[in-house]
Amino acid sequence: MQSIQLKKNEQIIQQLEAKFDQYEEGFYFASSDNRTVLYAFEATQSWHNWPTDFDSAELIVGGQAFQNFTGNDTVMSSFWFAPRIWAEFKAETISLHVPEEFDWQEWLSNVSTTVEKSANSIVAVDDESDWIKRVEVLIQKLNHDQNLDKVVFGRQRQIVLSKPLESSSLWQPLSAYTSNYRIVLKNKQRYFVSVTPERLLKVDLTGKLYTASLAGTAPRGEDEAEDAKLGSELMHSRKNRLEQDYVTRTIRKALGPYVKDLTVPFVPKLLKNRRVQHLYSPITAQLLEGQNPLKVLQKLHPTPALGGIPRQEALDYISENECYPRGLFAGPIGYLKSDQAGEFAVGIRSMMVADNRVRLFAGAGILAASQAEAEYAETQVKLEEMGKILEEALQND
Numbered sequence: 001m002q003s004i005q006l007k008k009n010e011q012i013i014q015q016l017e018a019k020f021d022q023y024e025e026g027f028y029f030a031s032s033d034n035r036t037v038l039y040a041f042e043a044t045q046s047w048h049n050w051p052t053d054f055d056s057a058e059l060i061v062g063g064q065a066f067q068n069f070t071g072n073d074t075v076m077s078s079f080w081f082a083p084r085i086w087a088e089f090k091a092e093t094i095s096l097h098v099p100e101e102f103d104w105q106e107w108l109s110n111v112s113t114t115v116e117k118s119a120n121s122i123v124a125v126d127d128e129s130d131w132i133k134r135v136e137v138l139i140q141k142l143n144h145d146q147n148l149d150k151v152v153f154g155r156q157r158q159i160v161l162s163k164p165l166e167s168s169s170l171w172q173p174l175s176a177y178t179s180n181y182r183i184v185l186k187n188k189q190r191y192f193v194s195v196t197p198e199r200l201l202k203v204d205l206t207g208k209l210y211t212a213s214l215a216g217t218a219p220r221g222e223d224e225a226e227d228a229k230l231g232s233e234l235m236h237s238r239k240n241r242l243e244q245d246y247v248t249r250t251i252r253k254a255l256g257p258y259v260k261d262l263t264v265p266f267v268p269k270l271l272k273n274r275r276v277q278h279l280y281s282p283i284t285a286q287l288l289e290g291q292n293p294l295k296v297l298q299k300l301h302p303t304p305a306l307g308g309i310p311r312q313e314a315l316d317y318i319s320e321n322e323c324y325p326r327g328l329f330a331g332p333i334g335y336l337k338s339d340q341a342g343e344f345a346v347g348i349r350s351m352m353v354a355d356n357r358v359r360l361f362a363g364a365g366i367l368a369a370s371q372a373e374a375e376y377a378e379t380q381v382k383l384e385e386m387g388k389i390l391e392e393a394l395q396n397d
Contacts, residue, residue, distance in 0.1 A: 001058060001097055001098070001099060001100070002097070002098060002099070002100055002102070003095050003096070003097050004095070004096040004097075004098065004104055005093055005094075005095060005096075006093065006094040006095075006096055007092060007093065007094070008089060008091075008092050008093060008094050012094060012108065014111075015108045015109070015111050016039040016087055016108075017039075017167075017168065017171050018111035018112060018168065019039070019041055019111070020041075020167045020168075020184070020186055021112055021166075021167060021168070022041075022111075022112070023041045023042050023186070024042075024043075024186070024187070024188050025041065025042055025043040025046070025081050025083070025186060025187060026039075026040070026041050026184070026185075026186035027039070027040040027041075027061040027062065027081075027083065027184070027185055027186070027335075028040075028182070028183065028184040028185075029061070029181070029182075029183055029333075029334060029335055029343075030181065030182040030183075031181060031343060031345075032179060032180055032181050032197065032199065032345075034178060036088075036089075036343060037088070037089035038059075038061070038086060038087070038088050038089075038335060039086065039087045040059065040061045040081075040083035040085070040086040040087075040335075041083055041084065041085045041086070042083060042084040042085055043081035043082065043083065043084070044057070044081075044082050044083070044084050045057060045081065045082040046079070046080065046081040046082075047062075047078070047079075047080040047081070048077065048078050048079060048080075049064075049068070049078050050064060050078075050080075050294065050298060051080040051294070054082055057082035057338065058082075058097065058337065058338045059082065059083060059086055059097075059335060059336070059337055059338070060080055060081070060082055060335065060336045060337075061080065061081060061082075061083060061086075061185075061334070061335045062078075062079050062080030062081055062185060062333070063078065063079060063080070063185055063192065063328045063331050063332060063333030063334070063347060064078045064080075064301065064328075064331045064332050064333075065077045065078040065325075065326070065327055065328055065331050066302060066306065066307075066326040066327070066328070066329060066330045066331045067315060067318070067319060067325070067326065075324070075325055075326070075327030075328075075329075075352055075359065076185070076187055076190050076192050076327045076328050076352055077327055077328075078328075078331070079185065079187045079328075084098075084099065085097065085098050085099075085102075085107070096108075118163065119162075119397075120161055120162055120163050120165065120169075120394050120397040121161065121162045121394060122159055122160070122161060122162075122394070123160050123161065123162050124159070124160040125157065125158070125159050125160075126157070126158040126159075127155075127157050127158075128155050128156065128157075128323055131155050131376060131379075132372045132373065132376050133372075134153075134321065135153060135364075135366060135370070135372040135375055135376070136372045138151055138153060138317070138321070138366050139366060139368065139370055139372060141317075142366065142367060142368040142370075143368045147310070147313055148308075148309075148310070148313050148314065148317065149246070149308070149309040149310070149367070149368075150243065150246060150304060150308045150309045150314065150365055150366065150367050151307075151308040151314045151317050151318065151365075151366050152304075152305065152306055152307055152308050152314070152318070152330070152363045152364065152365050152366070153318070153321075153322065153363060153364060153366050153375075154318070154322050154326055154329065154330070154361065154362065154363040155361070155362050155363065155379050155383070156323065156324050156329075156359050156360065156361055156362075157359070157360040157362075157383055157387075158357070158358075158359055159357070159358040159359070159360065159390070160356060160357055160358075161356040161357070161358065161394070162356070163356055163397075164355040164356045165353050165355075165356065165358065165393060165394070165397060166397055167184070167186070167191060167353075168396070169393040169394070169396040169397040170184065170191075170193060170353075170389075170393050172392065172393075172396055173388075173389040173392035173393055173396070174193070174195065174389065176274075177195040177273075177274065179197075179273060179274070180195045180196060180197050180273060180274075180349070181194065181195070181196045181197070181198075181199070181345040182194075182195055183195075183196070183333055183334075183345060183347070185328070185333060189354060189355060190352060190353065190354045191352065191353040191354075192327070192328045192333070192347065192350065192351075192352050193350060193351050193352070193353065193386075193389075194333065194345070194347045194348065194349055194350035194351075195349045195350075195385070195386070195389065196345045196346055196347060196348045196349050196350065197214070197271060197273045197276075197278065197348075197349065198212065198214045198305070198345060198346040198348060199211065199212050199343070199344070199345055199346070200297065200300060200301065200303070200332045200334075200344045200345060200346045201293065201296060201297050201300060201332070201334075201342075201343070201344045202342070202343040202344070203287060203293045203296075203340060203341060203342055203343075204341055205339060205340075205341050207286055207287040207289075207340075208284065208285075208286060208287075209255075209259055209284065209285045209286065209287050209293075209296070210282070210283070210284055211251060211255070211283045211284075211300065212280060212281060212282050212283055213244060213247040213248035213251055213264075213268070213280070213281040213283060213303075213305070214244075214247070214271065214278050214279065214280050214281075214305055215240065215243045215244040215246070215247045215278065215279055215304075215305045215365060216234055216237065216239075216240030216241070216243055216244050216278055216279040216365075217234075217240075217276050217277070217278055217364075217378050217381065217382070218230045218231065218233065218234040218240075218276065218277050218278075219275065219276055219277075219381050220272065220273075220274070220275055220276060220277060227272075227277075230277070231270045231272070231277055234270065234277060234278075234279060235268075235270065235279070238369070239367055239369050239370065240279055241268075241279065242367065242369075243279075243304075243305075243365045243367060244268055244279040244281070246304045246309050247303055247304045247305045248264060248268075248281050248283075250303060250304045250309065250311075251283060251300065251303060252264060252283075254299045254300050254303075255283075255285055255296070255299075255300070258287065258288055258291045258295070258296050258299070259285035259286060259287055259288060259291075259296075260285065260286050260288060261284075261285055261286045262283070262284075262285040263283065263284045263285065264281060264283050265281050265282065268280055268281045269281070274385070275381065275384065275385050275388075276381055276382065276385070292340070293336060293340055293342050294336060297332055297344055300332075301331065301332050302315070302330060302331075303346075304365075305346075305365065306330040306346060306348070306363070307330075308365075324359075326361065327352060328347045328350070328352070329347055329348070329350055329352075329361035329363075330346060330347060330348055330361075330363065331346070331347050332344040332345070332346060332347070333345055333346075333347045348361070348362075348363070348382075349382065349385050349386060350386065351386045351389070351390065358390060360383050360386045360387060360390070361386075362379040362380075362382035362383045362386075363379065363382075364376075364378045364379050
């Protein structure tokens with residue numbers, strides 16, 4: 001493998017984006033602090049569960065499904081791959097990693113020419129119209145079942161377009177979410193797209209570990225005063241503070257055997273994104289010598305912010321009562337290098353694109369004190385975020 005150092009410019013970025021149309025496997029990852037940007041293409045190895053036996057790989061990219069499922073190929077399940085070609089942005093430089101004797105200049109310039117586009121539009125929408133009733137049933141169960149404290153209950157909105165959505169239409173709307181992770185994972189003709197605010201795990205070259213407890217959601221205000229009011233209500237919401245505390249305690253317990261110097265703030269703060277805000281507690285620790293980030297990742301996933309409490313009882317309820325499998329929604333998605341540095345976000349604020357069919361995903365943490373109508377409103381806000389990206393993509397298509 002050779003590494004080519006190039007000066008970052010808009011032309012190269014556009015060429016890398018265009019490569020998604022040329023390969024069956026593709027991956028784009030931009031971290032929420034914009035310090036890491038990766039493009040990766042063409043699998044030399046691939047896995048449909050947690051990756052193993054990849055000692056020779058310099059980089060592993062991909063994502064793990066929220067839960068394993070069988071008999072349904074309409075959503076993307078777990079998919080990881082070791083890329084043959086990948087690019088990493090560092091400040092104003094792009095490191096392009098390609099095989100020896102590879103004509104990287106021809107490769108970059110060999111992109112499809114722009115063809116005349118025809119209008120694309122939404123022709124059908126299938127929502128879960130009974131979701132509120134099913135949440136009411138869940139709330140009743142939580143009030144009477146001593147073995148179940150919280151379930152994160154998901155919704156999916158299925159959309160049919162007038163023609164297949166081109167991957168090229170996604171890049172402009174994704175670029176507006178610079179304070180979020182921006183992720184695109186391609187496997188054959190399916191794309192999983194996310195603008196998630198939530199980091200699950202980051203490990204740097206020194207073994208310093210970063211994660212976060214994130215739960216509770218409120219919309220952003222139309223002006224500063226309304227935004228501050230909504231944020232204050234979220235901070236003082238008993239239901240949301242309890243939910244966020246559940247997540248924090250579970251993460252601490254999961255990390256305990258694998259780290260030292262664990263630091264957790266006593267009081268959460270607000271994490272503000274373009275359309276929503278959350279309760280957020282950054283958590284840091286030092287990975288114990290000999291521990292593997294993927295092993296820690298498996299212990300963290302799924303956190304109560306995505307599954308529930310107790311974990312297995314909540315997962316069983318989700319499997320039995322959600323209408324459709326989640327696939328990569330709410331699963332970890334990211335990269336790991338051979339030096340054990342890596343970063344993984346949680347695949348929320350997401351959609352899956354398969355030709356002319358799109359699925360939007362959202363979920364809400366349901367407790368005994370929850371109100372079904374309020375939880376529905378929360379999921380509406382989350383769906384609207386991805387819906388806006390889809391609308392902008394259709395305008396570019």
